[in-house]
Amino acid sequence: MRTGPGTGYGVILVIPRGALVEVDSCTSWCAVWYAGRRGYVSARYVAGASGYRRPPPPPAVILPPPVYYPPPIYRGPRYYDPGYHPGYRPGYRPDHRPRPRPGPPPPPPPPPGGGGGPGPAPGPGSGKQPSTWPPAGGAAGGHWVPPPPSTKGGG
Structure with missing residues (x-):
């Protein structure tokens, strides 16, 4: 047996x-x-070697394609608690919406003595004290001040 195909x-x-x-x-x-070694031998020394080729390997086994089953959809616990509402923020108002303007101020109370206001002026014995509006001399800076307590009928 030689290292290559020839006497050289x-x-x-x-x-x-x-x-x-x-x-x-x-x-x-x-x-x-x-x-356990590979080498070359003249075909004259190998019985039945004229034009011999090693037999081809057996044909490959062809299997059908595998059946694909998609994995189940995982539906785990909710990320938000039940009271959460996405997008809700208490007190938030976007800038593109103008804030509502306050309404007109309430009308001032009628002048003392009834001066043409709605309904009759409170009279004696009605249990109501006449209001003191506007306060004399601007004592409270223009705010309503209740009248002093009555001293009648002291007990």
Whole structure:
């Protein structure tokens, strides 16, 4: 057995007559395996080696494509608690909406003595004190001040 296909290649070992070799391929030189080594032997020394080719491997086993089952949809616990409403922010007003303007001030109370205001002026014995509006001399800065407590009917 030689290292290459020709007499110009070095000798590896001598195969005994009648020994079994594994043949890869043959033309005028056969590529063979013997004793765990690969080398070349003249086809004249290999029985039945004229035009020998190693048999092809068995055909590949073709399996049907695998059946795909999608994974189940995970529906875990809710991220928000039940009282949460996305987008709700108490007291938030976007800038593009104008804030409502305050309404007109309430009308001032009627002048003392009834001066044409709605309804009759409170009289004596009605239990109501006449209001003192506007306060005399601007004592409270223009704010309503209740009248002093009555001293009648002291007990």
